[in-house]
Amino acid sequence: MSTVYITEDTDSQQQGSQAGAMVELRSVTKTYTNGYHALLDVSINIKKGEFLFITGPSGSGKSTFLKLLYGQELPSQGEVIVDDLNVANLRGDRLSLLRRRIGIVFQDYKLIPQRTVAENVTFVLQAQGYTRKEIQRRLEPTLKLVGLLSKADSFPDQLSGGEQQRVSIARAIIATPPLLLADEPTGNLDPDNSWQVIQILQKLNTFGATVIVTTHDEQLVRRCNHPVVQVKNGRLYRN
Template identity: 75%
Template structure:
């Protein structure tokens, strides 16, 4: 079960406490303030177990995207420690950070597909970047496309797909390297209700095979339908909603 602590006095020092044995993600008294003085996160502590599915909700500007960026090292915490799959991102740099990112799948709201590449090429791109041999890339492509129901669209280009299909391509790209963690930042933000639910069902299926899934969203109806644990960010503070 995900554990959340908010606004409580912390005994954290400059040295991170070890994450709980079954926690794949651990934020320990984490604060993030941008150069303009905006406080994105304030004293956030959160433990997520391996195999959890967690929704992070809250209004625009509440800190949801910042939290995910801290988890894959695009942003750095000003205070506290961020531990992901045994690595402390507070100090991780260079090749070691790159290696960690290979163990994290990321799905964005705006898909980030390469327009002049086919579905198959978009999904394979991350494997090419990792230097995998052609045979291994081919072996991984089919299961990833099958998981998102797009085997029949493998040779299509992004502009030949619906928005829901494009998002499913981005999910396939995120999971083709079989990461233990999947981060999805407002993955249904540009989709209608039917396509949104299709995306959530795919994420639930991925979670059922052991992938830890963390999803930011402001769609309360999806959260209710999904019946997964939820935490809420408001003005940078983390809460567990009542009920």
């Protein structure tokens, strides 16, 4: 295991952005109010179209890394750049517009129990003002991609855990975001369902999406031929 995954100077990072970086962290430290250092002086450049695994035990800072990318957390020091935008400088509508370009898959699915699969998947598009015609145009191919077209009218409690996670993936990708973040997407699933979820994410990557997946499942990571970094003591290391 080597030292920090990428530690470039500012000029090199700016050149990386021009070369097509989707995500850049520039000397980022995140310290919480209780004094806990989730990340320490982290610099990394993730290019558009890359598929990256981030590993590490629970509480190591993996989720903090993702939260910095969509603005739920702000860095204590350094800069977080997503699609050429400094996330810390975004407020209100500008932050909302960035988040529309980011699909997020959570470990606990976060589905609305009283809504069907189709309604859960299209809810965000409705909130963003998409027309009914455009929503319907997007819905069928999205459900086909995750293998749930026949479950469109089912409710979450009628689905298995693997199916619920695939609904959350469909919801994250229906707006075709260029960046997809998956936070422990297989944490509650058995090996077969875990592999199915990863295969869907890999397929999305072949379509051009930049995919960042946090996981502590090292066996799953070994099955895939993608770059891997590990969070350890607040720093990133390349495996």
